[in-house]
Amino acid sequence: MAFSFRLQTLLNYRRSQEDLAQIRLFERLRALALQEDRIRDLTGVREACQQAFRQRTGQPAPVNELVFYLDFQDRSFEELNRLATGREKIQSEVHRERERLLALTKDRKILEKLKEKQQRLFGQDLDRKERKQVEDLVVQRYAVLKKGE
16 A cells, blocks of 8 residues: 555645746846846946046037037936836845745645655554554464464
């Protein structure tokens, strides 16, 4: 007689849900890292442009260069704010996915512990039945030996 866990299908489902949650969390973390790289790159470009403009401040510059620089600073500032907002959104998604993964992991572990407990009880019950059969066999042989004397 083999052990059969009645909730095995549910356990398998919980494992697959946990795997999917891990994948989603990894994707969100990757998106967060990408967003932070974009912010870092844009900040670097803004600083380099600002430094170049400061170096040219003492020199005469055409008005169109000044307008171009100020326009770039305004657009890049707006883009930086948009990226920062996106980063905050992704961070909240990462937090939400972590919480979901923790809940799914907890559910899976509960089911696995239940399965282990049922396996242990099944094994103990099997051992008890086997000992009882052996004891019955010993009693029968002893009874046959006693009759033979």
